Amino acid sequence: MNLASQQALTIFSKSSCCMCHTIKTLFKELEVNAVVYEIDETTRGKETEKVLARLGLSPVVPAVFIGGQLVGGANEVMTLHLSGSLIPMLRQAGAIWL
Numbered sequence: 001m002n003l004a005s006q007q008a009l010t011i012f013s014k015s016s017c018c019m020c021h022t023i024k025t026l027f028k029e030l031e032v033n034a035v036v037y038e039i040d041e042t043t044r045g046k047e048t049e050k051v052l053a054r055l056g057l058s059p060v061v062p063a064v065f066i067g068g069q070l071v072g073g074a075n076e077v078m079t080l081h082l083s084g085s086l087i088p089m090l091r092q093a094g095a096i097w098l
Contacts, residue, residue: 004065008095009034012052012063015041019074020062026081032096067093 004010009027013020015038027034039045039061052060057073064071066089071077080086090096 004068004070006068007035007065008067008093009090010065010068011036012048012061012065013038014061017061019059023062023064023074023077026077030087030090030096032090034095066090066095 004012009032011020011024011027011034013024013036024034024036037048039048042048049060052063055063055070057063057070059073062074062077064073064077071080071089077086080089087096
């Protein structure tokens with residue numbers, strides 16, 4: 001949680017996850033600089049995965065935090081984007097200036 005609270009946009013991901021790739025691509029196309037933690041490539045990845053699971057995420061990745069607040073996974077992010085709510089959230093968090 002401390003890692004996510006320090007950035008406007010934080011994504012916990014696994015390098016082999018296709019939905020993680022999709023979410024990272026979405027934010028890249030929106031020209032948002034995200035801090036991405038590939039939990040399968042870190043020494044504390046299993047510990048991070050357990051914390052994300054305790055937050056109620058299933059699957060645990062991708063896990064997206066905007067302004068330090070858990071938004072959710074791919075379904076929640078795409079729902080926000082399609083409803084037009086994602087970009088205002090990113091602006092409010094200081095992650096985007098479009």
